[in-house]
Amino acid sequence: MPTPFNAALEDLRTTRVWKSIFRRGPANSNRTRSIAVFGNLFLHWLPVKVREKSLRVRAAYYLGSLSFLLFIMLVVTGVLLMFYYHPAVPNAYRDMKDLQFVVSNGVFLRNMHRLGAHLMVLLVFWHMFHVFYRGGYKPPHEFNWVIGVLLLLVTLFLSYTGYLLPWDQLAFWAVTVGTNIISAMPVIGRKVRFVALGGNIVGENALLRFYVLHVVILPLLAFLFIGVHFWRVQKDGGLTVRPTRDEDGTNKD
Amino acid sequence: MEQTKIEAGFQSDAKKEPRRIVFITRNTSAKVQDDRGPKLMTYPNLLVREAIVFEVLVVIMVLIALFWDAPLEQLANPLLTPNPAKAPWYFLGLQELLHFFPPFVAGILIPTLVLLALVVIPYFKVNVEGKPLWEEHPKKRAGIVVAVILTLLVLLAVFDAWTIIVPTAAVSVLLLSSYQSKASRGWLAVLRRKPLSWWIMTWFIATAICLTVVGTFFRGPGWSWIWPWGTHAG
Numbered sequence: 001m002p003t004p005f006n007a008a009l010e011d012l013r014t015t016r017v018w019k020s021i022f023r024r025g026p027a028n029s030n031r032t033r034s035i036a037v038f039g040n041l042f043l044h045w046l047p048v049k050v051r052e053k054s055l056r057v058r059a060a061y062y063l064g065s066l067s068f069l070l071f072i073m074l075v076v077t078g079v080l081l082m083f084y085y086h087p088a089v090p091n092a093y094r095d096m097k098d099l100q101f102v103v104s105n106g107v108f109l110r111n112m113h114r115l116g117a118h119l120m121v122l123l124v125f126w127h128m129f130h131v132f133y134r135g136g137y138k139p140p141h142e143f144n145w146v147i148g149v150l151l152l153l154v155t156l157f158l159s160y161t162g163y164l165l166p167w168d169q170l171a172f173w174a175v176t177v178g179t180n181i182i183s184a185m186p187v188i189g190r191k192v193r194f195v196a197l198g199g200n201i202v203g204e205n206a207l208l209r210f211y212v213l214h215v216v217i218l219p220l221l222a223f224l225f226i227g228v229h230f231w232r233v234q235k236d237g238g239l240t241v242r243p244t245r246d247e248d249g250t251n252k253d
Numbered sequence: 254m255e256q257t258k259i260e261a262g263f264q265s266d267a268k269k270e271p272r273r274i275v276f277i278t279r280n281t282s283a284k285v286q287d288d289r290g291p292k293l294m295t296y297p298n299l300l301v302r303e304a305i306v307f308e309v310l311v312v313i314m315v316l317i318a319l320f321w322d323a324p325l326e327q328l329a330n331p332l333l334t335p336n337p338a339k340a341p342w343y344f345l346g347l348q349e350l351l352h353f354f355p356p357f358v359a360g361i362l363i364p365t366l367v368l369l370a371l372v373v374i375p376y377f378k379v380n381v382e383g384k385p386l387w388e389e390h391p392k393k394r395a396g397i398v399v400a401v402i403l404t405l406l407v408l409l410a411v412f413d414a415w416t417i418i419v420p421t422a423a424v425s426v427l428l429l430s431s432y433q434s435k436a437s438r439g440w441l442a443v444l445r446r447k448p449l450s451w452w453i454m455t456w457f458i459a460t461a462i463c464l465t466v467v468g469t470f471f472r473g474p475g476w477s478w479i480w481p482w483g484t485h486a487g
Binding site for chain 2: 034037046047052053070073093116129160163181242
């Protein structure tokens with residue numbers, strides 16, 4: 001039933017301005033719905049059609065989507081936090097106090113970013129295990145599994161570099177404990193640790209390095225790999241779903 | 254015949270998609286690529302669902318973030334070491350390993366091997382069809398499995414690594430009871446159909462979860478055992 005609102009929307013979609021922005025009129029045929037996806041920069045890495053089975057919640061629990069959506073949320077809350085943050089000692093810690101007592105909704109902003117980060121680590125792990133049990137790594141999806149492992153690493157490093165930024169006791173000692181492990185690497189251990197920290201202890205240089213990694217290098221890497229990951233899902237023929245029928249022809253549904 | 258679950262606008266331009274009949278990879282038998290069901294248009298079917306998922310996620314996160322504050326301790330002080338000094342939760346499994354094994358083994362060797370193992374999973378083309386572990390030569394395989402498990406348990410016992418022994422033993426009990434089981438239905442019958450890769454991954458996940466939970470909640474000063482509900486100094 002076309003309500004007045006829907007009718008108005010429909011009219012809007014036939015205007016020249018709308019067409020100039022979206023490169024199409026209303027998406028009311030499969031042709032225009034296809035153009036809506038592959039003719040749009042932000043959607044073009046999606047397939048034009050998806051298997052009905054892969055849309056079911058139990059197919060993947062939307063774990064990959066959730067991980068990506070969390071990444072987007074972390075970028076948004078992270079950029080907002082950057083407005084209030086100086087990667088220096090002891091300004092970093094003071095900025096945390098400012099978030100707590102001065103900035104409107106500062107605590108909420110920090111809570112969202114921290115919660116999102118923990119959830120993302122959790123969901124990326126869960127996503128990987130779920131894909132394994134589904135056999136999603138099997139041909140032709142081999143390389144996308146490898147990209148996924150890289151994304152897991154990037155996620156862990158993103159979370160870990162962010163852990164240092166509040167510059168409180170929790171952050172300092174967590175990173176000290178973690179980076180001490182690097183020195184156990186044979187021969188080059190101490191050198192690698194020196195490069196990672198910009199010194200022999202976790203200090204101001206380490207804070208700056210972790211900050212740059214956290215807000216520039218690792219997000220860019222994540223963005224790159226996520227792009228490849230999604231694109232490969234489409235090129236490799238969509239999510240792995242169970243066949244409708246068994247080999248003996250019995251219907252599973 | 255294409256059938257859409259969600260009716261959206263006109264059903265025009267409906268076209269049958271080509272179907273792959275057979276799918277043959279090296280070292281495997283010809284496998285019928287079965288019909289994996291109809292396809293729907295991404296716009297709007299997938300996009301609507303993604304939007305719903307995003308909204309649910311945001312609502313849940315906002316509710317949690319309103320009431321659960323991020324911790325903030327004292328200003329970092331290199332001269333004041335907390336006891337225990339803990340890494341973020343996802344590295345506490347590693348820290349628990351460090352308690353048992355030398356730093357090189359726990360901190361470098363094991364993570365590197367785990368990472369390599371994860372990367373080679375799709376290229377490790379053994380049993381691509383996912384045949385159950387007990388399908389062929391069950392007696393011989395059970396012998397090997399028991400020998401491997403016992404060696405592993407003895408090795409772990411030498412290092413006193415009992416937080417690894419517990420999940421390893423638990424998964425072993427399930428594995429061996431699936432061998433013994435004659436059941437044709439129920440959870441043991443399901444386990445009996447699992448391939449070796451399933452068992453290895455399940456063992457890995459069980460161990461990782463056990464180590465992480467113990468490291469997070471049950472480790473106190475000097476990495477000693479504590480109860481999360483008990484009172485302790487520090």
